[in-house]
Amino acid sequence: MAVERSEPPYRLALxxxxxxxEQDMEYCVLDTGDGWTEYRFHxxxxxxxxxxLYERLFYDILQCQSPPVVCDLLAEQLAxxxxDPAGIRVLDVGAGNGIVGEELRARGIGKVVGVDIIPEARDAAERDRPGIYADYHVIDLTALDGDRASAIAxxxxxxxxxxxxxxxxxxxxEAFRAALDMVAVDGFVAxxxxxxFLSDDDTSGFAGLIRSLLETGELEQLGSTVYRHRLATSRDPLLYRAVVARKRRPR
Ligand SMILES: C[S@@+](CC[C@H](N)C(=O)[O-])C[C@H]1O[C@@H](n2cnc3c(N)ncnc32)[C@H](O)[C@@H]1O
Structure with a gap:
């Protein structure tokens, strides 16, 4: 990894x-030399x-394992x-500072194109992992016009x-739906x-969307695993489900 992590020029506390x-209210405090400031994880x-900082907080301290778990599921399906992963072009949505792109390239994926909604993510990916993404677009997928989507896809x-x-x-x-539209029929989704979010009590809208994609046959689930995404700041495990599927023509 290109990021220097031995002597961070800041103090970090949880x-x-x-x-x-709640997970969307989690925070840390950081002192980069001007006193302690609170940062929400979001x-x-x-x-x-x-x-x-992102690596130290989420990977070193809170032991996030999602990028390797998801990238392994995809690589196992390709195998x-x-x-041949070298011939595969992946759209990495919510790419952040490039950890998933790096994991994909480490598994032999030929090309990865990143998408994120904030320019700071692209700046950090270019700073920390130059060359990992063949392209990196700062876009809002919910407001993407058809021409731009076709040009990217x-x-x-x-x-x-x-x-x-x-x-x-x-x-x-809706943004996930727009990203799925940029995948070719028979393409993979990981x-x-x-x-x-996949339970009957879900209010995020994802359970309904995924259920309808499975029912219409637009997604064919190939594999899935429940695993510890990371620790919460309470140090309790946060359980996530990784799913690998294939996009099919709807029935
Ligand atoms: C927790 S980070 C995950 C980054 C990366 N996938 C990883 O695993 O390290 C979530 C990322 O999603 C991005 N994001 C949030 N809303 C988004 C949206 N509507 N469209 C694209 N990216 C978005 C955030 O800017 C952030 O970089």
């Missing part, structure tokens, strides 16, 4: 584990500006179907990844979602 907060633009992606970015005020169901 709330006491006894303080239980203040991605601010977190990405500090080199190495099972004897598809250029005939359709062979696969879509979306890791730790669906729901919670991040990527809404995503991760909080497990309860």
């Amino acid at each position: 709330p006491q584990p006894t303080e239980s907060v 203040d991605y633009a601010e977190l990405y500006k500090v080199p190495g 099972a179907e004897r598809i 250029s005939g359709g992606f062979d696969a879509l990844t979306c890791v730790a970015a669906l729901g919670f005020g991040d990527i809404p169901p 995503i991760t979602l909080r497990d309860d």
